[in-house]
Amino acid sequence: MPIIRVTSLSEPGLEVYGSLTERQLKSFYDDLGGLFIAESPKVIKVALDAGYEPVSVLCEEKHIEGDAKDIIRRSGDIPVYIGERDLLASLTGYTLTRGVLCAMRRKPTVSIADVCRDAHRVAVINGVVDNTNIGAIFRSAAALGIDAVVVTSNSCDPLNRRSVRVSMGTVFLVPWTWSDDYQQELNALGFKTVAMALTDKSVAIDDERLKAENKLAIIMGTEGDGLPQYAIDAADYVARIPMSYNVDSLNVAAASAVAFWELRNR
Structure with missing residues (x-):
């Protein structure tokens, strides 16, 4: 030494x-x-x-x-x-x-198949560009029963120093990988996907159909504009967190914690 x-x-x-x-x-x-x-x-x-x-x-x-x-x-x-x-x-x-x-x-990048093969609940981080939010999402994922995380290339790096620190090291505990083709790859593994977004087709996050899915991937979008339309259109479900006081949405880190808990594998 x-x-x-x-x-x-x-x-x-x-x-x-x-x-x-x-x-x-x-x-x-x-x-x-x-x-x-x-x-x-x-x-x-x-x-x-x-x-x-x-x-x-x-x-x-x-x-x-x-x-x-x-x-x-x-x-x-x-x-x-x-x-x-x-x-x-x-x-x-x-x-x-x-x-x-x-x-x-760093460890070598692994495939979605390797990361998600035995998973039942997966988080997809699509376009989240704040390191603090990335770290907070990983901490919630670890605490609330998410088996794996998929990160798109237009998101912040989970191994950014601040992301690692905010996650309290949980980024090392939850299996994760990069992918921009997550919808197709997850469907091929038997997952249904739910996009967290406010649309006319959104169901409440406590919808029984979501809870009943054996394999479910929860897609979280960027802090400002939310998920891109293509991601919403491709998802099998679209869900919202019911709000009060005319608040339209939560910060993505807070929303992820609510979604992970409500949609946890029972």
Whole structure:
């Protein structure tokens, strides 16, 4: 376990924590699946438990025998960069949550068939572009019985640092994958799909037909405009959450929690 004291922001190996964008991290070491950054000891431990491979650790020196001790012990012979709080904040652009970051390798992308084969309830995230909402949806999915998540390419990356942190590491627990052809692929696996949208054809989310489906995929749309029309038209059902006080809709993260609970596999 080489410990490297950071005195300069140009130290080789630190680029993954500072100068690389999220997009660049995703393609970094592309032949090995790219990287992501996990923040805070609790989240990093969830990732390690889920089999993600650490590449390096960045933390304040005091955490070597504190919050980062178990992480370092479990991570093997990887570089551990240490430095003062202010210097690390100037490198990363933010104050570290509990002072520990870990660069980790992404896992290879898997197919919908692999992710959803044994699932009964699936969430589809279509065009959600806020990292906080992505993380919150994954946390609700894990807590409320969603077996897998499918994410369209025009959505935020679930392994974005903020998404990971907001999810409290549940993004490492719920199987997920990317797909823009989810409707066809899910139908082929025996799923019916329900688009969450306000239309003349929308049924209430507590409709018994939805609850009776053995395999159901719940499609959530973008924060502002909701689902695109093509996604609504292709879905087997369209459903709405009944509202009061003339409120037209909930934030997508809040709506997902309501939908996941109401449509959970019974």
